[in-house]
Amino acid sequence: GQIISPVMELKMFLLVLGLLVGTGSPDMGSSQGKCSESLVQGPQTQENRTHTTHSKKPFPVLSFGYDYVRLPFEISLWVLLASLMKLGFHLMPRLSSIVPESCLLIVVGLLVGGLIKLVGEAPPVLESNIFFLYLLPPIILDAGYFLPIRQFTENLGTILMFAVVGTLWNAFFVGGLLYGVCQLEGHRLVTVDLLSCLLFGSIISAVDPVAVLAVFEEIHINELLHILVFGESLLNDAVTVVLYHLFEEFSSVGTITVTDVLLGIVCFLVVSLGGIVVGAIYGILAAFTSRFTSHTRVIEPLFVFLYSYMAYLSAEVFHLSGIMALIACGAVMRPYVEANISHKSHTTIKYFLKMWSSVSDTLIFIFLGVSTVAGPHEWNWIFVVATLIFCLVARVLGVVGLTFVINKFRIVKLTSKDQFIIAYGGLRGAIAFSLVYLLNTDHFPKRNMFLTAIITVIFFTVFVQGMTIRPLVDLLAVKKKQETKRSINEEIHTQFLDHLLTGIEDICGHYGHHHWKDKLNRFNKKYVKKCLIAGERSKEPQLIAFYHKMEMKQAIELVESGGGSKLPSAMPSTVSMQNIQPKKPPQDRALPQLSKAREEEIRKILRTNLQRTRQRLRSYNRHTLIADPYEDGWNEILIKRKKMKELEKKISQMNNYLTVPAPPPDSPTIARARLASDPQAWGLKSATESIPSIKVDLASPQSPESVNIVDEIGMKGSQPKVSEEGGGLTMKVPSPTKPRKDQTTDEDNDKEPQQRLMRCLSDPGPAAEEEDEDEPFLH
Amino acid sequence: MGSFQSLPDDHQYRTLSQKTGFSLEQIAILHNRFKQLSQNEETLWRDDLKTIQDLESNPIRSQIIEAFFDSRNFQKDGVGSVEEIGFEEFLTVMSYFRAPPQNITVEQREEMRRAKLRFLFNMHDTDNDGTITLEEYRHVVEELLSRSGALGRETAKGIADAAMLEVASISVGPMAPDEFYEGITFEHFLKILNGVEIEMRMHIHFLNMDATVLCK
Numbered sequence: 001g002q003i004i005s006p007v008m009e010l011k012m013f014l015l016v017l018g019l020l021v022g023t024g025s026p027d028m029g030s031s032q033g034k035c036s037e038s039l040v041q042g043p044q045t046q047e048n049r050t051h052t053t054h055s056k057k058p059f060p061v062l063s064f065g066y067d068y069v070r071l072p073f074e075i076s077l078w079v080l081l082a083s084l085m086k087l088g089f090h091l092m093p094r095l096s097s098i099v100p101e102s103c104l105l106i107v108v109g110l111l112v113g114g115l116i117k118l119v120g121e122a123p124p125v126l127e128s129n130i131f132f133l134y135l136l137p138p139i140i141l142d143a144g145y146f147l148p149i150r151q152f153t154e155n156l157g158t159i160l161m162f163a164v165v166g167t168l169w170n171a172f173f174v175g176g177l178l179y180g181v182c183q184l185e186g187h188r189l190v191t192v193d194l195l196s197c198l199l200f201g202s203i204i205s206a207v208d209p210v211a212v213l214a215v216f217e218e219i220h221i222n223e224l225l226h227i228l229v230f231g232e233s234l235l236n237d238a239v240t241v242v243l244y245h246l247f248e249e250f251s252s253v254g255t256i257t258v259t260d261v262l263l264g265i266v267c268f269l270v271v272s273l274g275g276i277v278v279g280a281i282y283g284i285l286a287a288f289t290s291r292f293t294s295h296t297r298v299i300e301p302l303f304v305f306l307y308s309y310m311a312y313l314s315a316e317v318f319h320l321s322g323i324m325a326l327i328a329c330g331a332v333m334r335p336y337v338e339a340n341i342s343h344k345s346h347t348t349i350k351y352f353l354k355m356w357s358s359v360s361d362t363l364i365f366i367f368l369g370v371s372t373v374a375g376p377h378e379w380n381w382i383f384v385v386a387t388l389i390f391c392l393v394a395r396v397l398g399v400v401g402l403t404f405v406i407n408k409f410r411i412v413k414l415t416s417k418d419q420f421i422i423a424y425g426g427l428r429g430a431i432a433f434s435l436v437y438l439l440n441t442d443h444f445p446k447r448n449m450f451l452t453a454i455i456t457v458i459f460f461t462v463f464v465q466g467m468t469i470r471p472l473v474d475l476l477a478v479k480k481k482q483e484t485k486r487s488i489n490e491e492i493h494t495q496f497l498d499h500l501l502t503g504i505e506d507i508c509g510h511y512g513h514h515h516w517k518d519k520l521n522r523f524n525k526k527y528v529k530k531c532l533i534a535g536e537r538s539k540e541p542q543l544i545a546f547y548h549k550m551e552m553k554q555a556i557e558l559v560e561s562g563g564g565s566k567l568p569s570a571m572p573s574t575v576s577m578q579n580i581q582p583k584k585p586p587q588d589r590a591l592p593q594l595s596k597a598r599e600e601e602i603r604k605i606l607r608t609n610l611q612r613t614r615q616r617l618r619s620y621n622r623h624t625l626i627a628d629p630y631e632d633g634w635n636e637i638l639i640k641r642k643k644m645k646e647l648e649k650k651i652s653q654m655n656n657y658l659t660v661p662a663p664p665p666d667s668p669t670i671a672r673a674r675l676a677s678d679p680q681a682w683g684l685k686s687a688t689e690s691i692p693s694i695k696v697d698l699a700s701p702q703s704p705e706s707v708n709i710v711d712e713i714g715m716k717g718s719q720p721k722v723s724e725e726g727g728g729l730t731m732k733v734p735s736p737t738k739p740r741k742d743q744t745t746d747e748d749n750d751k752e753p754q755q756r757l758m759r760c761l762s763d764p765g766p767a768a769e770e771e772d773e774d775e776p777f778l779h
Numbered sequence: 780m781g782s783f784q785s786l787p788d789d790h791q792y793r794t795l796s797q798k799t800g801f802s803l804e805q806i807a808i809l810h811n812r813f814k815q816l817s818q819n820e821e822t823l824w825r826d827d828l829k830t831i832q833d834l835e836s837n838p839i840r841s842q843i844i845e846a847f848f849d850s851r852n853f854q855k856d857g858v859g860s861v862e863e864i865g866f867e868e869f870l871t872v873m874s875y876f877r878a879p880p881q882n883i884t885v886e887q888r889e890e891m892r893r894a895k896l897r898f899l900f901n902m903h904d905t906d907n908d909g910t911i912t913l914e915e916y917r918h919v920v921e922e923l924l925s926r927s928g929a930l931g932r933e934t935a936k937g938i939a940d941a942a943m944l945e946v947a948s949i950s951v952g953p954m955a956p957d958e959f960y961e962g963i964t965f966e967h968f969l970k971i972l973n974g975v976e977i978e979m980r981m982h983i984h985f986l987n988m989d990a991t992v993l994c995k
Contacts, residue, residue, distance in 0.1 A: 411878045412979055488942045489971045493899070495923055496839065497981060500902075503843040504876055504983055506833040509812045512984050515833070522836065547938045642937075 081112070082362040100466045102214040102365050106459070109369015116370070123374040126367040128434040132316075135364050136431070138356035139210055140323050141308050143234065144330030145353060151227045158406050158414075159228060162422070163235035166398045167205050171243055173394040174387070175201025181386045188380065192446050195251040200450050202243035203436055204391060204457060208429030209233040209323075211458075214361055215427060215466045222479040225418055229425045237323040238272035244435060245319065251443055275321035279328025282311035286329070287336035287532040294534060300345035301352060304337060336532040343552075364430045371433070372455050378448040387453045388460060391428075399423040417476050424469060427461040428454070491546050555641070795867065799874035805985045809873060813866050822863040823847075838925050842902055847872050851901045858907055878982040893969070895981045900968050910962030913943055946971050 066073075085108050089096050095104070116123040152159070175198035182192045212233045216226055246264045286307035293300045308329045315325035338346060399422050407413045414422075436454050439447045473480075502518040505511070792806050801809070816831070817823040828834070828844045837843065850857030852875070853868050875898045879891050903911045903919055917939040924935050947960045950967035963971075 411982060487945055487971070488938065489945055490975055492920060492923065492938070492942055493972060494975065496919065497899075497975075499837055499839045499923070500843060500899075501876070501981070501983060503834055503837045503840065504873070506831055506837070507816075507828065507843070507847075508809070508873070508983065508985070509815070514983070547934070547941065550941075 078363065078366075079359055082359060082366055085366070086358070086362050098467070100215050100218055100462075100470075102211065102361075103463050103466055105362055105365035106369040106372075106462065109366040109371075110373060111369075112366065113370035113373030117373055123370050124367075125371045125374045126364070126430065126434065126437070128438045131364070131367075131430065131434045132322075133313075135360045136210070137309060137312050137322075137326060138353065138360045139213065140234070140312075140326045141305075141330055142353040142357035143209065143213065143230070144327035145304075145308075145334055145349075147327065147331050148223065148227060149331060151223055152231055155224070155227055155231065158410065159231035159235060161402055161406055162228065162232040162399075164239055166232065166402055167202075167207075167236040167239040168243075169398045169401075170205030170391075170394045171198065171202035171239075173201070173397070174205055174390045175199070177390050178383070178386060181382065185382055193251075195247055196444055196446065199244065199247035199251060199439075199444075200387075200436075200453075202240060202247060203432050203450075204387065204428060204454055205394070206236050206240040206428075206432060207233040207426045208431050210361060210364060210431070211427035211429030211462055211466075212425060214365070215462075215469060216425065219470050219473050220481045221421065221473060222481055224412070225421050225425075225478070226481070228418075229422055234323060234327055235272075238268060238275065238321040240431075240435075241319065241321050242268040242271050248439075248443075271319070271321050272324055274318065275315045275324035276328040278315045278318075278320060279311045279325035279330075280332045282307045282314070282325075283329040283332030284532070286333040287340075290333075290337045290340040291532060291534040293341065297342045297345055300341045301348045304333070304349050305352070307333070336529070339529075339533045368430055368433060368455075368458065372459075376448045377452045377455075378446075379452055380449050383449055384453045384456050388457055391457055395426045396423045399426075417478055420476070421469075421473070421478055424465055424472070427465060428458050429462070430458075433458060488547060488550060551641075795870055799870050800877055800880075801870065801874065801985065806870065809870060809985075810866060813869050822865055823869060824863050839922050842922065845905075846898070846902050849901055851907065852898055873985075876981060876983045877985065879979075892977055895977050896969055896972060897965065899972075899977075899981075900965050908962075910964050911968070912962040913939070916943055916963070 082105075085105060086101070089101060089104050113123040175194075178201060179192070179194045179197040182197065183190060207229070209230065212229055216229065242264060246260070246267070250260060286303055289303050289307070290300060293303070308326055311325045311329040312322045315322040341349075399419050403414050403419050403422075432454050433451075436447065436450050439450070441447050444450070498514065498518070502514040505515045789803075792803050795801070795806055796803055799806075813823065816827050818827065825844055825848060828847065829840075834840050834843070845860065846852060847869065848860045848862070848864060850859050850861060852872050854871055875895055879888055883891075900911070901907075903915055905915055905918075917936055920939040920942070921935045943960075943963075946963050946967055950963075950970055951960060
């Protein structure tokens with residue numbers, strides 16, 4: 001890759017900063033900000049805009065109209081800054097391995113904010129509605145769409161316990177104790193009443209999904225802990241929403257009655273279940289829509305995004321939990337949508353989600369930094385320190401207490417190491433900040449103090465906990481994420497186990513967890529899939545879908561690796577079908593048998609030729625984005641591969657020699673011309689053209705066996721050349737045609753002239769033929 | 780309680796509890812279920828299990844039922860299958876699905892794991908030759924896919940072949956063309972299922988609650 005020198009990095013950074021500061025007006029911030037523009041002066045713009053002028057001025061050749069593009073320009077500039085920062089940090093590997101990205105971004109935000117303040121402007125503040133409407137949804141959708149459903153549902157009870165009971169505990173503990181501290185403190189804090197404290201407690205007690213994602217993503221912790229903390233951060237949104245509204249509503253009144261509490265509980269159920277239902281409805285709609293998109297593949301990703309966003313917004317209209325709606329929508333639609341959409345759309349969705357959530361995430365942290373500088377602050381040592389301590393204590397007590405109860409019901413118990421990580425991973429983030437920012441200063445005169453306290457807690461959790469969690473994870477030797485690829489054996493046995501456990505439950509007679517899961521699956525297969533998945537794929541059982549996916553992956557890997565003699569790891573060339581097929585007893589024939597070595601050679605040839613037909617596609621240089629061949633082409637390749645395999649099997653059963661003619665190769669120039677014209681469709685064409693047509697003909701009249709393979713090369717009009725030498729035929733393989741566009745290293749292999757395979761002579765003598773035609777045909 | 784000659788008494792339960800690890804209440808509940816299935820007789824037949832309605836839709840029904848009548852699972856070093864089983868054997872088979880208790884040593888956990896995997900292995904290795912051959916494995920995959928309609932035996936074969944190749948490559952490594960991989964031995968089976976935490980996943984919640992009233 002390129003190496004950007006630190007000096008150039010700095011220059012870029014300063015340039016962007018300068019631009020930002022220069023234009024620096026708080027358009028994104030509160031409306032009370034000053035609206036001054038240091039660059040744009042009044043008279044000039046007016047002059048350019050008005051038609052009628054009092055005196056004739058010369059026609060303006062070059063004019064300056066900044067106001068016109070102001071808003072999008074500034075937004076783009078901020079996003080650009082965020083992205084450049086992200087870029088910069090990853091170029092400094094030492095720094096990014098010690099400090100998590102979120103910390104660095106906050107620091108950058110602080111710097112930018114400080115610079116803006118220095119210039120005399122008011123730095124923009126993270127507006128709550130921008131945060132909730134534009135910055136938060138992509139992150140949540142990204143999380144929800146790729147949520148590992150299996151682990152999530154297996155641990156749902158635990159997650160709910162932590163999310164609901166844990167958050168309630170935290171809120172009341174922190175709020176109550178803070179109230180006590182305020183009363184004790186005396187003169188400055190005594191005005192803070194109980195409800196305000198409880199409100200503050202409920203805001204600050206919620207674990208923040210953005211912060212958790214940002215930190216946990218980098219430490220690669222094992223899946224159980226990840227899903228526990230992350231699931232908790234998602235599901236506690238409902239609790240936070242209810243508590244927030246409850247306390248906010250009644251803070252003006254001043255008292256809360258028992259009915260209010262009961263209504264609060266009902267409200268909680270409505271908020272959470274309502275959010276989920278709304279999300280599920282939109283998810284089903286999206287799945288249904290995707291059933292019909294086979295002709296307009298280009299807009300498929302759009303449906304996914306739009307329906308999800310609508311789900312979020314619809315939930316927010318009714319003050320339901322938007323986060324839960326978004327999660328439910330993503331999780332519900334995913335299996336059906338993925339069955340319906342094309343591979344390209346899937347990649348697009350994945351990449352757009354990752355991109356948006358990444359940008360959002362970066363912007364949020366930068367703005368947190370800027371907002372810190374912007375203030376307004378009111379620092380009160382006692383309050384802030386008390387908040388911090390109580391938060392930590394509440395979290396630890398909550399986790400320990402809950403785990404004690406939960407472990408009675410879990411099979412896989414949570415160890416104390418797990419508990420520590422869960423407690424330590426309870427980070428607070430921008431959601432809490434925005435919620436406080438939304439508070440009305442009339443009702444909450446101490447809002448600024450709250451703001452300061454929250455920012456302090458956020459900083460503490462993100463910096464201290466975020467930075468130290470990685471070494472702690474290593475120190476405590478917490479299990480890390482296993483990067484193993486799922487093998488087909490595991491898949492088979494997992495499914496087998498599922499059925500087995502369901503069966504045992506049925507024999508036992510009690511309807512456990514497996515029974516209901518099985519029932520749900522059957523319902524899903526019978527009714528739901530038929531509605532929501534287009535065509536034949538609705539009937540495809542999971543095992544077959546998995547197998548096809550694996551084959552597809554292997555085929556793509558094969559192409560990616562350049563189609564050389566290296567096979568993908570899952571199907572090693574070292575063990576072939578021959579090794580596992582039971583040997584047939586040698587048939588009693590008068591004709592000589594092919595030696596095993598020769599059979600293997602034949603097989604190798606066939607396989608290599610199949611590989612060479614998979615030309616290397618130009619792959620875009622993104623991390624995991626692979627070149628997406630035209631979809632139908634892949635099906636063709638897979639079909640051909642199957643045929644090849646069948647051919648191999650038949651050969652292994654044959655005990656006679658074979659003769660194989662083949663078409664002449666395409667000349668390189670023809671190949672190049674063909675490729676250059678249509679980069680997308682050539683994959684399809686070249687595959688069909690370069691696969692050798694193998695007509696296996698047995699010269700001996702005695703053998704009844706003959707194998708014929710469909711001649712796929714027919715179209716280009718190449719004829720099989722048959723040259724007779726001593727009674728046998730040679731098989732000629734077309735030299736592989738690779739795109740010459742960018743790869744020069746492979747040309748040596750490619751330019752090889754026609755390779756001559758072996759000839760098998762119709763020779764009654766068993767020994768004579770062995771050494772004649774053993775030419776090296778490859779390499 | 781039914782017309783038993785020998786009423787289950789505490790002593791009998793206690794020995795069973797020691798052998799299988801179930802609690803006394805759980806044994807009582809399972810005994811009730813056993814009686815319900817066997818129509819109050821002392822032994823259980825295959826047909827009794829086949830009457831369970833919920834089992835109808837299970838693709839590997841016959842293999843599950845066979846597992847109950849397979850002497851290898853009775854922990855008495857027997858071989859071959861029997862026609863009828865008593866409560867003790869029923870309970871022994873059920874004990875393979877107990878969750879590992881919390882405070883056991885690593886060796887005990889490993890032992891439990893091996894026992895459970897042995898049970899699974901026996902389910903696949905129907906001819907009891909100690910290896911799962913390609914044919915047996917193909918049979919397994921076919922059964923798994925049997926409820927999914929006629930999607931071709933070829934696909935099932937293809938999947939089984941691919942899986943077998945994978946096992947061979949993981950367990951044995953590179954093989955010369957004329958070597959023959961006999962089948963999956965128990966050791967290989969352990970190896971390929973290393974990633975799946977069997978002792979955690981292969982368990983049923985045996986509640987202390989009498990569930991016979993709930994089921995049909």
